[in-house]
Amino acid sequence: MSDTETAAPLARVVGDVLPYLRRHARALTGSQEEGDRYAAATLEEILRDRTVLAKDGRTPKVGLFTAFHRIWDGGQGDVAPPPGADRGARAQALRHLSRLTPRSREALLLHTVEEFTLDECARIMDVSRDTVADLVDTARTEMHEAVRGRVLVIEDESIIAMDIEALVRDMGHEVTGVAATRDEAVRLGRDDPPDLILADIQLADDSSGIDAVNDLLEGFPDTPVIFITAFPERLLTGDRPEPAFLIAKPFMPPQVISAVSQAMFFASTETLRA
Template sequence: MSLGQQLAPHLPFLRRYARALTGSQVEGDRYVRAALEAIVAAPEEFPRDLEPRLGLYRTFQAIWQTVHLEEDPRSGASAGTHEEIARRRLAQIAPLSRQALLLTAMEGFSVDDTAFLIAKSPDRVSELVNEAIAEIERQTRTRVLVIEDEPLIAMDLESIVRDMGHDVTGVAVTRDEAVALAMEDRPGLVLADIQLADDSSGIDAVKDILAEFSVPVIFITAFPERLLTGERPEPTFLITKPFQRATVKTTIAQALFFDQATVPAGA
């Protein structure tokens, strides 16, 4: 099996990580593209002694760290953009903490593998994860709309959201109900399944909502390949079912971290 064939199944998830790290589909894909170009340019340097996924992320991390050491963190971003909002918040939290959090909670790497990827000790990785969670939760509080037709999953999501200190504006099980709830009480975040109770689409519900106002969205689905096609605009934040509570918490924190207009809980 060629190196390209070994890496292909892992690319959608690397793109997910890159987007969560940067808060932008365009920027995230730019870093992924740079990593792939580096592999194509020097395939003999790819670490063949590692699992392909670990080697792929290791190559990405090398690109990311090199670029961010060279860039002025204040350059290229105008006040009020998502990038500038993110940069201001990033000034209060170490980039390594966020990387450690995403790699463990969202991407599912072990503490040891994460330590390898970011070149820190396992104990330090654990410290970084705890620091990131505490700081991100401190910075972001909002109201959340849940679009999910499976009662147990909806209850689990509600519990996670409230545990993080956010409020739940409602739970919708159809497209029409989701849009109605969103118009009645505008949320600061939307958690959306794709397939809903009446065979309507969570994607369509989100499109209807976004046509009225801007809000960060996290899609939660058992079929991520339906969204990560590369053929149309794709979600910045995507969680695969079955999910871990830590993954949901991390993704919510990241989505709100990059949002310009987080709605205060209870406002």
């Protein structure tokens, strides 16, 4: 079989799961640019050794995330950091993250946001299942207690909005308001600027949560944003710009809790601004 013939199946296999790897990489780094650097390095590694995708009977998604975590665990030096990465609010956030138990945050994201089983997480991280379980529990404790902030919820479905509000309050954060439309979101956000925005895409009056977020980010561009949407494909396109934090509906509470904990660490997270 020619290289062209083998490349096509590989592209299809990787293409199906690559958006989720990019989401994971952005959540770990808090940056689309830096996350995509790690994703690109992962693809280069797979081209060198394609057996990693199906080694030991693992699924392509587990194989892709395994290759990523080999690079990630190798340290920041394996992927060139962007200019200025050692300065400013983002550097401060990364220093804060460095004080967490090593690898706990990775385990939490893999298990709760990406929905890998503990056994799959163990394969990806090359540790035991019990170790993964301990890391997830440790991350929940350390991250949930480390930062408290003010959250604006943009969601037009009242039951979902109440669920999100309850989750956020149970974590110890303050909810500054709940908006169902773009105009309401902009008004609430400008009157009482939040530390974090949780936003749906499609709102009650057919207005856009994306537009609402972009309006708000004109006033406070470093505010992290989590999009919770039934239409993740609208944002997981591979084009710039993309959000660093994205959860698909229907969601599980641990996904929201983990994403909120992650986002609160990144005061300068890239969202929908290039």
